[in-house]
Amino acid sequence: MTYITLKDVTFTYPGKTVPAVKNVSQHFNPGEQVAITGLNGSGKSTLARLMVGLLSAQSGIVHLQGKPVKQYSLAERGRKIGFVYQNPSQMLFNNTVFNEAAFGLKWRGVKKEEVMARCRELLQYFNLWHLREEFPFNLSEGQKQMLVLASILALKPDFLILDEPTKSIDTEGKKKLKEILLDIWRQGTGTIVISHDREFIQGLNRRSLHMIEGEVRENEGRREN
Amino acid sequence: MKVDVRTKMLVVVVFSLLALIYQNPRILGILLALNLLVLALFRVNFLLLRGFKGFVFMFSGLIVMQSFFVREGEPLWQVGEAVLLTTGGIYYGISILLRFLVLACSALLMAGCDPQELVLALVKMRVPYEVAFMIQLGIRFMPVMFEELQNIINSIQLRGVDMRKVYRRKILRFYTNLFSPLIYSVWQKTEKLAILLEMRGFRSSPERTYYRDIVLTRTDYLVMGVVLTSAFVFVFAVRGL
Ligand SMILES: Nc1ncnc2c1ncn2[C@@H]1O[C@H](COP(=O)(O)OP(=O)(O)OP(=O)(O)O)[C@@H](O)[C@H]1O
C-alpha cells in the first residue's frame, strides 16, 4: 500500500487567484527516497504542508495509509511523519536544548533511560551535546536547524519530510545530515527532501520531482529502483 | 453611518459600563438587543462575530461550572440527596453569558477602525503619545501572536504529543511550555522594534506631525448626545425589572 497518496490536489491560498499547488497526483511508497526541487515560490513548501494536512486542499484528496489525512489527529500524523519546517525557529518551544530533543519521547511515555540514550546520541552526533543546557532560541541558526532535525529524528517516524534542511548548515553538518538520512533510509524510513542544494540531494534522490508553478514534473531520467 | 473614533469609543464605554452594572438577565437581554441594533446602525459586519467561536466554548464551560456551584433558588436536578442544578445557578450562568456577549459585541464596534485613527483619537484626548503608540502596537501585534501560538500548538502535536490526552496533573507544566517561547519571541520582537524606532528617531523631538486629522462633526455630537441620553433613560426604564 502506498504511504502518502495525492490525487488531483489543488490548493490556493486565501485571497490569491493563482493556485500554489495545481493538480498534483503522486504516490509515495513506504521507505521511498524522494527529492523535490523547484524555483522559489514553485509550491514545494505548500505541497509538504498539504501532505501533512497542515493545509487542506480545496479539491482533490490526500491520503495517509489509505485514509484521508484529516481523519488522523495532528499528533497521530506527527507520529507517522516527521516534518521539519523551512523555518526551524518556528518549531522550538522548550527551555533547554536537551528538553527540546527529548520532548516528544518524554510526553509519549518512553522510558527515561531510553530517552536519555537516544537524545544523547543524536545531540552528540550533531555537535549539540555541550549546549544541552542552553536556551534553544539562543543557538545559531544552523544549530537551531540541527536541533529541530535531532528532535524529529529522535521520534523515529516512518516517513520524514524535510523542507530545506540544509539552509544554514555548514559543510560538516550537511555531510552528517546526509549520512544519517541515508542510514535511516536503509533501515526503511521513507525520506522526502526538499532542497535547492544539488550537491546535498545527490544520493538522496532515488526518485526526483521537480515543481514548476505548482505542478509536479517527474524527472524520468533519474528513475532507477 | 460614518462617525468619529471617539464617538465609537463613547458607545463602547457606555455599553460596557451598563453591562457591568447590571446582573439581571432580563436587563442584560434588553441591553444586548439594543447593542445589536446599534451595531446594525453602524453597519458593523456581523461575520466578525465568528471570531468569538473559541471563546464561546470556554464560556459555555464557565456557565456550566457556575450553574453547578451556585446553590440558590429551587433545585432543578437532584440525584438522591445531592442537588446538582438550581434555578439560581442557571440564572447566574445566563447573566454571565449575556454580559460577555454585550462586552464582545460593543468591542466589535472598534474592530473595523483604523489603528492610526485610534492613536490620533487618544492623543486628542490628551493620552500621552507614547501610551497611545503602545496601544496601537498592541493591536497590531495581536494577530501575529495568535499565529505564533498556533504554530507552537502545531509543533507540539507534530512531535506526536496529543494535547488533549496530557494528564491533568501535568497540564500546568505543559502550558508553561506553550507560553514561554511565545513570551520570549514577543520580548525579542519588542527589543528589535525598540532599536528600529530609535534608529529612525522616534520621539527625538517632543512634537510630531500628523498627516491625517480627525474632527468631530455635527453627527458625532448628535450621536454622543443620543447615546448618553438613552443611557440615562435606560437606567430609569429598567429600574422596575
Ligand atoms: N501564507 C501564505 N499566504 C499566501 N500565499 C502564500 C503563502 N505562503 C506561500 N504563498 C504563495 O504560494 C506560492 C508557493 O509558495 P511556497 O512557499 O510553497 O514556495 P516554495 O516552493 O516553498 O518556495 P521556496 O523555495 O522559496 O521555499 C508562492 O507564490 C507564495 O507567494
Ligand SMILES: [Mg+2]
Ligand atoms: Mg519553501
